[in-house]
Amino acid sequence: MPILKVAVPVPLPQVFDYRAPRGTGVRPGCRVEVPFGRDRRVGVVVGHASESDVPPGKLKPVTAVLDETPLVNGEWLATLQWASRYYQCALGIALETALPVGLRQAKPLPFEGYRALALSAHGRQMVSDPPLRRGSRVRSLFERLAEGPVTYAALDTDLPGWRDSATALRHRGFIETVSLSASAPVGARVPGPPLNPHQTEAIGAVTASFGRFQPWLLEGVTGSGKTEVYLGLVEAALARDRQALVLVPEIGLTPQTLRRFRDRFGPAVHALHSGLAEGERSRAWLAAARGDAKVILGTRSAIFAPLPALGLIAVDEEHDASYKQQDGFRYSARDLALVRARALSIPVVLGSATASLESLANAESGRYARLTLPQRAGAAKPPTLHIVDQRRARLVHGLAPELVSAIKACVQRGEQALIFRNRRGYAPVLLCHDCGWHADCERCNKPMTFHRGRGRLVCHHCEAERRVPVQCPECHGPALQPQGQGTERLEESLGELFPGVPVIRVDRETTRNRGAMEALLDRLGPHQSGIYVGTQMLAKGHDLPNLTLVAILGVDEGLHSVDFRASERLGQLVVQVSGRAGRAHKPGAVYLQTHHPDHALLAKLLRGGYRALAESLLAERRAAELPPFAHLALLRAEAKDGERSLAFLNDAAAAARETEPGSLDGIEFMGPFPAPMPLRAGLHRFQLIASSTDRARLQACLPRWLDRIRALPSARQARWSLDVDPIDLY
Numbered sequence: 001m002p003i004l005k006v007a008v009p010v011p012l013p014q015v016f017d018y019r020a021p022r023g024t025g026v027r028p029g030c031r032v033e034v035p036f037g038r039d040r041r042v043g044v045v046v047g048h049a050s051e052s053d054v055p056p057g058k059l060k061p062v063t064a065v066l067d068e069t070p071l072v073n074g075e076w077l078a079t080l081q082w083a084s085r086y087y088q089c090a091l092g093i094a095l096e097t098a099l100p101v102g103l104r105q106a107k108p109l110p111f112e113g114y115r116a117l118a119l120s121a122h123g124r125q126m127v128s129d130p131p132l133r134r135g136s137r138v139r140s141l142f143e144r145l146a147e148g149p150v151t152y153a154a155l156d157t158d159l160p161g162w163r164d165s166a167t168a169l170r171h172r173g174f175i176e177t178v179s180l181s182a183s184a185p186v187g188a189r190v191p192g193p194p195l196n197p198h199q200t201e202a203i204g205a206v207t208a209s210f211g212r213f214q215p216w217l218l219e220g221v222t223g224s225g226k227t228e229v230y231l232g233l234v235e236a237a238l239a240r241d242r243q244a245l246v247l248v249p250e251i252g253l254t255p256q257t258l259r260r261f262r263d264r265f266g267p268a269v270h271a272l273h274s275g276l277a278e279g280e281r282s283r284a285w286l287a288a289a290r291g292d293a294k295v296i297l298g299t300r301s302a303i304f305a306p307l308p309a310l311g312l313i314a315v316d317e318e319h320d321a322s323y324k325q326q327d328g329f330r331y332s333a334r335d336l337a338l339v340r341a342r343a344l345s346i347p348v349v350l351g352s353a354t355a356s357l358e359s360l361a362n363a364e365s366g367r368y369a370r371l372t373l374p375q376r377a378g379a380a381k382p383p384t385l386h387i388v389d390q391r392r393a394r395l396v397h398g399l400a401p402e403l404v405s406a407i408k409a410c411v412q413r414g415e416q417a418l419i420f421r422n423r424r425g426y427a428p429v430l431l432c433h434d435c436g437w438h439a440d441c442e443r444c445n446k447p448m449t450f451h452r453g454r455g456r457l458v459c460h461h462c463e464a465e466r467r468v469p470v471q472c473p474e475c476h477g478p479a480l481q482p483q484g485q486g487t488e489r490l491e492e493s494l495g496e497l498f499p500g501v502p503v504i505r506v507d508r509e510t511t512r513n514r515g516a517m518e519a520l521l522d523r524l525g526p527h528q529s530g531i532y533v534g535t536q537m538l539a540k541g542h543d544l545p546n547l548t549l550v551a552i553l554g555v556d557e558g559l560h561s562v563d564f565r566a567s568e569r570l571g572q573l574v575v576q577v578s579g580r581a582g583r584a585h586k587p588g589a590v591y592l593q594t595h596h597p598d599h600a601l602l603a604k605l606l607r608g609g610y611r612a613l614a615e616s617l618l619a620e621r622r623a624a625e626l627p628p629f630a631h632l633a634l635l636r637a638e639a640k641d642g643e644r645s646l647a648f649l650n651d652a653a654a655a656a657r658e659t660e661p662g663s664l665d666g667i668e669f670m671g672p673f674p675a676p677m678p679l680r681a682g683l684h685r686f687q688l689i690a691s692s693t694d695r696a697r698l699q700a701c702l703p704r705w706l707d708r709i710r711a712l713p714s715a716r717q718a719r720w721s722l723d724v725d726p727i728d729l730y
């Protein structure tokens, strides 16, 4: 009896067996509707079998076959299965993450845009004198398409029998099928700037590796024109009739970025990110699966786009933490980009001005080939960096006088300044001046942030909110005072310090609505002076030509974090924020205000830039056997009753020791110990780390260890999860 193996989006690790419908050969990659418990679910066929462990009487039949041809191919299924094993995540959950919601329902496929024919790049070269017999039907179709893309529907009415002619033209590579949507401009091709020699060299090197697996680390200082390199590579992929996937960080996929790609490649560019409406997301996904979407520009989850003709993957700002999913299916899109590239024998380009230590180590060991853009593109120069010692300075609204004068001079020159402070709200603490009481979140044991405009105290760890008390709840004194500066307060102070100068705040509160960020960044014209104040939303990707001064406040918190990645993160942030200054013709300056002007990290950045800092951090990691020189799996547990999470992790550690002798050689278990944030949202949190310098050994032990963990009675007393290659210890 033919049996279908079906992956079903439910939190269970196995695939399920169903009886195949009679007479039809349902291929792997097709979606089917199957009975599941009392419900029906839409799953994906991953394979066939002739026998099942389920007794024939109990084997249920597939209720409907939803796709005649596979929606995803073997490479896609293999990647998903690999990822589910590697990240120790149930295949069903992985599938749920990878498949758009719209395709998990047994409904007709969403509207796919208008299918249309268009001349290919090759065809367009023939327009003046096509090698086609005059008066032939093939020639008439060609001439019609030379005027622009035409939908199938229009061709059906205008040129009956066009399909045979289309086949002939397609064979000669003169035409292609495109998808026209109402909003996308058609065939736009704005040429980019002439490339500089470094860009040309990078594009040449990667292009020469088309058709084989080759990872590239593209290290380009901020403003060096990395995006132009991606655009050039995408163009080269398209010329070979291949698809290209470009991943950008969560906050990097702005309309500005999308416009840059659409200007170059027209409607063949499809965006894919979690902010899309479900219908749009499914449509882009399907366009990718059919090969109509030639360029996919997306965030983390776009790594799961099915791309049958994929020729190139680029990962921009590869160090960005948003490539790692932090719950459920905890995959790294950057790392999966390498897995897919290897499976498809294609190059993958990881680009950054501040590459992750993981990627730098891979480049040093020779696994990745290195490309460098050492200078800013065009005429721009790197910004100068000044450290402002705030220890003895008399601060004005939290700003050192030296900094205030620099901002003043900047706006008087008619230029723009960016004040970076990674703290939204008015003030991080609300303190009673009489008795020392301050507003804490009881569920997190951390100060609540004072949001003055909303009149609320908000916990930034669990989002708990309360009204601002009018007097101190302890001593009933009236002297409640905001301590420290958040972006909201800085906006107010800068307005007072520089009357008449526009001050624009960019943080999560002011950019809540769709398009708000763009609107804020468009408020100042390219020749207007003004001040931006904001959080890390302003840190990267933006290209503001009149911005010449960047001030960085409050980095000191990052100098004292317990996370071993804190220094790497801080270095990246400082360099990225600094990179916003002086990107066009005018020179830029960066002011870093700190209580620790002599801190080793800042000294290294100042003297040798990110490269020097990264090298010394790598040496420290090597000595301490920390990633990238060791591989980690982090078991987190949390419960209302702290004893329960601790008891569970103690049992889990014991379970590890009980696994077969020898299987734990080379694996070290650390903990359990309290999480860096030991209490959050009322839950007590602990963690246990498994670490090995040998990735394969760690991988081999995890499934058996997890089986034992799942069987522990204490596993039902706490909420727990396993994070393979964690990037945050929080």
Ligand SMILES: Nc1ncnc2c1ncn2[C@@H]1O[C@H](COP(=O)(O)OP(=O)(O)OP(=O)(O)O)[C@@H](O)[C@H]1O
Binding pocket: 193, 194, 195, 196, 199, 220, 221, 222, 223, 224, 225, 226, 227, 228, 229, 353, 377, 378, 379, 540, 541, 542, 543, 579, 583
């Ligand atoms: N060859 C070139 N000649 C002139 N200008 C260029 C060239 N390449 C890029 N530019 C311009 O330089 C600016 C920075 O380029 P781009 O945004 O590609 O840099 P990037 O390396 O991606 O920057 P970042 O990582 O800092 O966001 C843009 O305004 C871009 O149009």
Ligand SMILES: [Zn+2]
Binding pocket: 441, 442, 443, 444, 445, 459, 460, 461, 462, 463, 464, 681
């Ligand atoms: Zn809280």
